[in-house]
Amino acid sequence: MIFDSYEGYKQAGFKPKVCILGSGPAGTTIARKLGAAGIPVVVLEAGSREFSDESQDFYRGKTVGDFYFDLDITRLRFMGGSSNHWAGWCRVLDRQDFEPKAWAPDTGWPISRADIEPYLKEVHDILELPDFRPDVPVSDDIRWVQLIKSPAVRFGEKFADELDRSKNIAVVLNTYATELIGDGKRVTGAKVWSNGQDAGTFSADYFVTCTGGLENSRLLLWSNERSNGGVVPNAAALGRYWMEHPTFEGGNAILANYSEFEVDASNEAFFSPTLAAMERLQIMNFGIRLIESPYPNVKKLIADLACTAPNMAEWMSSQLDQRLRCAAQLYVAWEQAPLASNQIELSKTDVDHAGVPRIELHWKKSPLERRTLIEGLKLFGTTLAQKNLGRVRIDDWISNGADYPTNEETAGHHHMGGTRMGTDVLKSVVDANCKVHGMANLYVGGSSVFCTSGQCNPTTTITALACRLGEHLGKVIAV
Amino acid sequence: MSRFIRRISRRAIVQALITLPALSLFRNPPAPANPDEIDRDEIVEINGWILRRSDLA
Numbered sequence A: 001m002i003f004d005s006y007e008g009y010k011q012a013g014f015k016p017k018v019c020i021l022g023s024g025p026a027g028t029t030i031a032r033k034l035g036a037a038g039i040p041v042v043v044l045e046a047g048s049r050e051f052s053d054e055s056q057d058f059y060r061g062k063t064v065g066d067f068y069f070d071l072d073i074t075r076l077r078f079m080g081g082s083s084n085h086w087a088g089w090c091r092v093l094d095r096q097d098f099e100p101k102a103w104a105p106d107t108g109w110p111i112s113r114a115d116i117e118p119y120l121k122e123v124h125d126i127l128e129l130p131d132f133r134p135d136v137p138v139s140d141d142i143r144w145v146q147l148i149k150s151p152a153v154r155f156g157e158k159f160a161d162e163l164d165r166s167k168n169i170a171v172v173l174n175t176y177a178t179e180l181i182g183d184g185k186r187v188t189g190a191k192v193w194s195n196g197q198d199a200g201t202f203s204a205d206y207f208v209t210c211t212g213g214l215e216n217s218r219l220l221l222w223s224n225e226r227s228n229g230g231v232v233p234n235a236a237a238l239g240r241y242w243m244e245h246p247t248f249e250g251g252n253a254i255l256a257n258y259s260e261f262e263v264d265a266s267n268e269a270f271f272s273p274t275l276a277a278m279e280r281l282q283i284m285n286f287g288i289r290l291i292e293s294p295y296p297n298v299k300k301l302i303a304d305l306a307c308t309a310p311n312m313a314e315w316m317s318s319q320l321d322q323r324l325r326c327a328a329q330l331y332v333a334w335e336q337a338p339l340a341s342n343q344i345e346l347s348k349t350d351v352d353h354a355g356v357p358r359i360e361l362h363w364k365k366s367p368l369e370r371r372t373l374i375e376g377l378k379l380f381g382t383t384l385a386q387k388n389l390g391r392v393r394i395d396d397w398i399s400n401g402a403d404y405p406t407n408e409e410t411a412g413h414h415h416m417g418g419t420r421m422g423t424d425v426l427k428s429v430v431d432a433n434c435k436v437h438g439m440a441n442l443y444v445g446g447s448s449v450f451c452t453s454g455q456c457n458p459t460t461t462i463t464a465l466a467c468r469l470g471e472h473l474g475k476v477i478a479v
Numbered sequence B: 001m002s003r004f005i006r007r008i009s010r011r012a013i014v015q016a017l018i019t020l021p022a023l024s025l026f027r028n029p030p031a032p033a034n035p036d037e038i039d040r041d042e043i044v045e046i047n048g049w050i051l052r053r054s055d056l057a
């Protein structure tokens, strides 16, 4: 069932066991799992079926530190969430991403990749993915990795009919959960704002917040403040360890043979470091994306090379005339070191229309990440040169130690951390089952539970974790 | 006497200054002139390019 208003839903007299907040990839997946298990579940969705400026306005916020996207641009607040404009790049976090790294504090998950692998078949069906090909080592340091460009499933569109027909699932649109109420052991209800006004308190046995990688922290911080710590009793890490995938053009390459590597339908290829290389250089994970650049760019690059290695450039130029060379741009996206200082706070001055404080995001890239960018490009360049696959030129701003450019891609719109998973209540918010520490009936879905980000886009892992949480919750409720 | 010592030490200083660079030359033998001894596969970074030394020939 889909209701366009909270008032309409109330008249239906539906009695849910579980209340999910948010209908993005995480919320929709958990709802479908619970619905399939015969558990009545309600999904409260703040937005409507379509984009609206009024709804987006609730997402406005402020960033302190490094340049970042406007917070009402980097996500979408309507049915289906940010899946309404995601690009569809898919890959699950690597096995090594779950392991602690001795050289980077606060890394390591309480679960391993094996814990989400049983759900990957379902994830492939949901996201319409073919099987992933295993990584291919290019050298001891660099491996070819596959990111699949999926059809970018819009969860709202794809599952609307199924949700509407479901007897166990009620999606309630235009219903903003402004606050959870808790007594330090359980959440007792959610305050709801609908039709421009307070609409009372919603009750259910279990609550799952799936409001996105920024909003989960905001909602829990605000709820905790209002409930005097009654919603997240161990709140030391709440809002902290927030992460993105910084993304910048890092250089160019002249390649002997573009088809040397398997490229995808968009003619792109991706490369990551081996764990041994990360360990040796003490860097984070990264992904180098190779994008073939137009013919005139090769000429420009070769002209540049001529200043440094004239004979090599001359030889390449002759090859170019025979179309034996091509050029590629290198985009680097990397894993951020999890830092407690990168955090979501509640604004002290600015509130939305419902009176909820807006987000103040504190975000800065660290020196370890800068080193990851430089060493990553060097590793890739060294591999290409050693194997005679091509030559890499690192962009001047990186070689010269200049600031990050502000006119580039900047980051992936991947909002991770803030309610991270862990066993130490001082450094995490949820346990290995995504249950908030100390609370009997409060769970979190989405990338806010990520402990580390790896190098790849998050939604495949979000969907796998959502399948796992849905199944777990189903078992808890069945007992 | 003291002038003599001063003269000696000044001479010693001058001698030291002359011999030091020579000694350091002996300590660091000059780069091999023979191209066969250059590691042509060595990876070098010049002007942002990551190249093999042989690319520079």
Ligand SMILES: Cc1cc2nc3c(=O)[nH]c(=O)nc-3n(C[C@H](O)[C@H](O)[C@H](O)COP(=O)(O)OP(=O)(O)OC[C@H]3O[C@@H](n4cnc5c(N)ncnc54)[C@H](O)[C@@H]3O)c2cc1C
Pocket: A021, A022, A023, A024, A025, A026, A027, A044, A045, A046, A047, A073, A074, A075, A076, A077, A078, A079, A080, A081, A082, A083, A085, A086, A087, A088, A089, A090, A175, A176, A177, A178, A210, A211, A212, A213, A215, A219, A412, A413, A414, A415, A445, A446, A447, A457, A458, A459, A460, A462
């Ligand atoms: C431009 C762009 C490109 C992207 N490309 C990729 C990509 O290629 N690959 C990839 O893996 N990821 C990509 N992403 C990220 C991807 O979109 C997110 O990871 C994913 O949508 C997160 O799913 P979610 O369900 O956790 O949260 P969201 O999709 O943010 O959904 C949250 C939902 O909760 C609702 N909500 C919020 N607050 C409340 C509240 N208080 N009460 C009730 N409802 C509420 C919102 O309206 C929304 O529907 C991209 C994102 C953007 C912006």
